[in-house]
Structure formats: structure tokens, C-alpha cells
Amino acid sequence: MALMSSTYLDELRAQGRLSRQQWLSILVEAQNSPAFAEKIRSCAHAIRERYFGRTVFIRGLIELSNYCRNDCYYCGIRKSNGEISRYRLTPEQILDCCRLGHELGFRTFVLQGGEDAWFNDGRLAALVATIRERYPDTAITLSMGERSRASYERLFAAGADRYLLRHETVNPQLYASLHPEQQRLATRLDCLRNLQAIGFQAGAGFMVGAPGQTLAHIAEDLVFLGDFRPAMVGIGPFIPQHATRYAQEPAGSVSLTLILLSLLRIMLPNVLLPATTALGTMDPQGHVKGMRAGANVVMPNLSPADVRDKYLLYDNKLASGSEAAEGLEILRQSLAEAGYEIVVARGDQPPMQN
Ligand code: SAM
Numbered sequence: 276m277a278l279m280s281s282t283y284l285d286e287l288r289a290q291g292r293l294s295r296q297q298w299l300s301i302l303v304e305a306q307n308s309p310a311f312a313e314k315i316r317s318c319a320h321a322i323r324e325r326y327f328g329r330t331v332f333i334r335g336l337i338e339l340s341n342y343c344r345n346d347c348y349y350c351g352i353r354k355s356n357g358e359i360s361r362y363r364l365t366p367e368q369i370l371d372c373c374r375l376g377h378e379l380g381f382r383t384f385v386l387q388g389g390e391d392a393w394f395n396d397g398r399l400a401a402l403v404a405t406i407r408e409r410y411p412d413t414a415i416t417l418s419m420g421e422r423s424r425a426s427y428e429r430l431f432a433a434g435a436d437r438y439l440l441r442h443e444t445v446n447p448q449l450y451a452s453l454h455p456e457q458q459r460l461a462t463r464l465d466c467l468r469n470l471q472a473i474g475f476q477a478g479a480g481f482m483v484g485a486p487g488q489t490l491a492h493i494a495e496d497l498v499f500l501g502d503f504r505p506a507m508v509g510i511g512p513f514i515p516q517h518a519t520r521y522a523q524e525p526a527g528s529v530s531l532t533l534i535l536l537s538l539l540r541i542m543l544p545n546v547l548l549p550a551t552t553a554l555g556t557m558d559p560q561g562h563v564k565g566m567r568a569g570a571n572v573v574m575p576n577l578s579p580a581d582v583r584d585k586y587l588l589y590d591n592k593l594a595s596g597s598e599a600a601e602g603l604e605i606l607r608q609s610l611a612e613a614g615y616e617i618v619v620a621r622g623d624q625p626p627m628q629n
Contacts, residue, residue: 280304292501298494305534319537319569322544327571331615332622334383335376335577338586343389346455351516351587358518362582376577380619387418396426400433407434414621424469431473438470439478445499446492478507484527485513506624511553514589529558533568540569556593563613575600
């Protein structure tokens with residue numbers, strides 16, 4: 276088994292993809308053998324250094340709205356959660372966040388939110404166009420859920436560069452257990468294909484340790500990501516939220532998340548790979564451990580302080596200290612102590628090397 280997994284790792288480096296069975300044996304072996312997990316990590320870090328040196332790209336995350344028409348069973352801002360207080364930022368507030376972010380050195384803004392009908396194509400495209408005009412040196416990432424192809428085209432034409440839409444899981448049964456019937460895996464995957472075809476740098480991803488998820492499901496996700504070749508991958512541990520049906524479920528594992536970050540770096544050498552807020556929430560050293568595992572992006576929160584505790588996807592979500600844009604100095608220092616350097620740059624995906 277150990278020898279076979281090592282061979283698969285070599286194959287992954289050479290081919291950039293593996294079969295579901297191969298992934299599964301790598302995952303099992305990595306979880307059972309600290310030596311194999313360390314081999315994966317050091318291989319991933321060497322690739323990270325080759326593509327990005329010791330640099331870290333930062334993204335200013337602006338959480339536009341916690342209204343959502345969807346009802347993802349795991350998510351704290353889902354429509355039928357009557358316990359949270361809803362908010363929506365005005366375009367002026369959002370532009371204020373951008374101004375502050377630009378002053379702080381952010382050269383990517385990530386506009387994320389629930390699927391809120393107020394942000395129709397006209398309003399969202401106008402917002403994107405204004406940001407594009409005011410900050411021509413800055414990349415705009417959207418993470419506003421499932422929209423029509425025409426909508427994505429309009430947002431791209433208005434100046435958006437990247438789009439994050441985690442696929443969550445490619446297993447139809449698991450997808451159906453985590454979402455109500457009207458939310459379809461096929462729609463999610465169509466959206467991702469549309470985004471990529473339009474020219475967005477598209478990002479997929481999933482929660483590690485989502486309720487009901489097994490290593491075999493994760494192996495399927497890795498096969499999908501190997502085929503889809505996204506520009507970005509967002510993965511982080513699942514964390515229960517008290518007002519969801521999964522309140523009593525255990526959180527996802529930090530160590531498995533780190534192993535997966537490394538495997539993603541090896542499979543997709545030039546991918547933009549964040550050490551996510553969920554990882555930082557589960558482990559105070561999450562950012563640094565993420566960088567050591569092969570991640571190269573951190574997304575501090577730029578939302579106005581008074582709404583941050585309302586975008587509660589899960590309990591105890593970090594929104595201060597090194598997760599907050601104004602805490603950038605703390606983040607810079609902790610990364611610098613570990614040998615990494617935050618840079619002022621758009622941080623686009625570099626080309627693949629031979
Ligand atoms: N509505 C947009 C979408 O669906 O892509 C963006 C916002 S959505 C809340 C962003 C991500 O949060 C989801 O893709 C999901 O993976 C993650 N998320 C939601 N609930 C979570 C939880 N309880 N623990 C960890 N991550 C969670």
C-alpha cells in the first residue's frame with residue numbers, strides 16, 4: 276500500500292490527475308502515515324516555492340449581503356434560518372470598503388454574498404464597473420452563487436475577473452443530502468463550466484468533513500478538479516452552525532484539510548489556493564500551516580465591522596485579528612515569522628511551467 280501510494284504520488288506529479296481508486300489509496304495512506312503526509316507536504320511546498328516563491332497574495336473579502344434564496348442545510352445564512360439578523364450593504368458602503376482596502380494594499384476585492392435578488396444583473400454590473408473604473412490596478416472576484424450564463428457574461432463584460440463557486444461535492448447522493456431538491460448539482464456544474472467558458476478565472480471547491488462525506492467522496496471531488504482544472508480552489512473544514520440541522524455534527528479535520536491543500540498544489544501547480552477563514556477559525560496557526568502545506572492566498576475580511584458577526588456561515592467564525600483587513604499587520608508579522616511575505620499585487624494565476 277505504502278509503495279503503491281508513493282508511485283501514485285509520482286504519477287500525480289507527472290500527469291496532473293489520478294483515478295478515484297488511486298486518490299483513495301493516497302488519502303488513506305496520508306491519514307495513516309505521518310511520514311507519507313510529510314512527503315506530500317514537502318513536495319507541495321517545493322512546487323509552491325517554484326511558482327510563487329515565499330509570497331502570499333491577499334484578497335479583501337467584502338460580504339455584501341446575508342440574504343439568501345437558497346437553503347443549503349449546513350449554512351448559517353440559509354433562507355429558513357430565522358435566527359440571524361439580515362443585512363445588505365449599500366453600493367456606497369461597498370465602495371468605501373474598496374477605498375479602505377486599496378489604501379491598505381489590497382489589489383483584489385472579493386465580493387461575496389448569499390443569493391440575494393437585490394443584487395440583480397443591473398445593480399451588480401454597475402457596481403463592478405464602478406470598482407473597475409476607480410481601481411484599474413485591482414482584480415475583482417465575485418462569489419455570488421448560481422446565475423444565468425447571460426448574467427455571468429454581463430458581469431465579465433463589466434470588468435469582473437474571477438468567480439468563486441464551490442461545487443461542494445460531485446457525488447449526486449451527497450449533494451442531494453446537503454441541499455433541498457430544487458438545488459441541483461447539474462446546475463452548479465453548468466454554472467462552473469459557463470464561468471470558465473466565458474473567460475473567468477473560475478474557482479471550485481468543497482468543505483472538508485461535510486456531514487456524510489467520506490474519503491471516497493473526496494476522491495471523486497479530486498477527480499473532478501483534475502478534469503476541470505480550476506484557476507482557484509477553495510477548501511476549508513466544515514464547521515457546524517447551531518441553528519442548522521447539523522448543529523451536533525463534528526467539525527472537519529484540520530490535518531485532512533492540510534493534506535488536501537498539498538495534494539491540490541501538486542495536482543494543479545499554479546492554482547490560487549487560499550488558507551481559508553474556516554481553517555483559521557479551527558486553528559490559530561491555520562494561515563501559516565496552510566502556507567506550509569502549499570496554499571498561497573489569504574482573504575482577510577474587509578466588510579464593515581458592524582456587519583461581520585452577521586455573516587455567520589458557521590459558529591465562532593473569525594472576523595478579527597489576522598482575519599480582519601485592519602489586522603493586516605498582525606497577519607503580515609505572523610506570516611513573516613514563518614518566512615512568508617505578503618505582496619501588494621493583483622495576484623493572478625502564473626502560467627504553467629514545464
Ligand atoms: N452564495 C455563494 C455560493 O453559494 O457560492 C457564496 C457564499 S457561500 C456562504 C460560501 C461557502 O461557504 C459555501 O460554498 C460553503 O462551502 C461555505 N460554507 C457554508 N456553510 C459552511 C459551514 N457550516 N462550514 C464551513 N463552510 C461553510
